[in-house]
Amino acid sequence: AQSVTQPDIHITVSEGASLELRCNYSYGATPYLFWYVQSPGQGLQLLLKYFSGDTLVQGIKGFEAEFKRSQSSFNLRKPSVHWSDAAEYFCAGLSGGGADGLTFGKGTHLIIQP
Amino acid sequence: GAVVSQHPSWVICKSGTSVKIECRSLDFQATTMFWYRQFPKQSLMLMATSNEGSKATYEQGVEKDKFLINHASLTLSTLTVTSAHPEDSSFYICSARDAGAGNTIYFGEGSWLTVV
Numbered sequence: 001a002q003s004v005t006q007p008d009i010h011i012t013v014s015e016g017a018s019l020e021l022r023c024n025y026s027y028g029a030t031p032y033l034f035w036y037v038q039s040p041g042q043g044l045q046l047l048l049k050y051f052s053g054d055t056l057v058q059g060i061k062g063f064e065a066e067f068k069r070s071q072s073s074f075n076l077r078k079p080s081v082h083w084s085d086a087a088e089y090f091c092a093g094l095s096g097g098g099a100d101g102l103t104f105g106k107g108t109h110l111i112i113q114p
Numbered sequence: 115g116a117v118v119s120q121h122p123s124w125v126i127c128k129s130g131t132s133v134k135i136e137c138r139s140l141d142f143q144a145t146t147m148f149w150y151r152q153f154p155k156q157s158l159m160l161m162a163t164s165n166e167g168s169k170a171t172y173e174q175g176v177e178k179d180k181f182l183i184n185h186a187s188l189t190l191s192t193l194t195v196t197s198a199h200p201e202d203s204s205f206y207i208c209s210a211r212d213a214g215a216g217n218t219i220y221f222g223e224g225s226w227l228t229v230v
Contacts, residue, residue: 041226043222043223044207046219046220049216051216051217094219101150101219102148102158106157
């Protein structure tokens with residue numbers, strides 16, 4: 001069965017420090033992969049996506065993610081976090097046909113310490 | 115990026131009444147839209163897949179007679195919660211698939227439903 005796993009429920013990072021949020025996927029073939037961010041009480045905003053090609057993907061707000069087939073991972077990174085980055089982050093996968101809805105990880109809650 | 119608009123952002127209704135939530139793709143045509151439900155501090159749960167011009171496909175455990183989905187045009191899908199009860203109170207989020215952008219899926223802002 002298709003699945004997306006985010007091993008960390010909560011991550012606390014100091015402002016200005018680097019960030020890495022983990023995501024692992026389990027699909028029969030390479031899926032389309034996405035990272036979304038959700039602020040409290042709001043919808044989801046797309047940060048970046050990977051379909052094929054270059055395995056290092058640049059997104060909005062200074063985020064990037066690297067697709068590693070050997071590790072079935074698609075980790076999200078940011079070199080220096082800002083207090084405004086505090087939010088819930090969801091990794092999601094979509095089968096190549098695109099006919100089904102996204103499969104979401106359970107989310108990682110990012111806390112930024114002053 | 116593409117925009118998906120959801121309306122209303124929040125709604126309070128009395129138990130037993132019906133509520134309609136709209137989801138519109140503003141700058142692309144979406145043959146497929148998805149409806150999710152999110153409980154506090156939890157991830158999104160797919161309720162149903164809405165296909166333009168055909169019946170929606172519901173996930174296991176989702177009552178299709180309670181959550182009516184209509185996708186009458188390429189830019190509009192609606193979710194109607196019929197005979198709402200307090201346990202239907204939740205955050206409902208729609209998304210739309212942009213086939214012209216490699217199947218990228220964009221989300222609406224979500225709708226808070228409170229049934230009293």
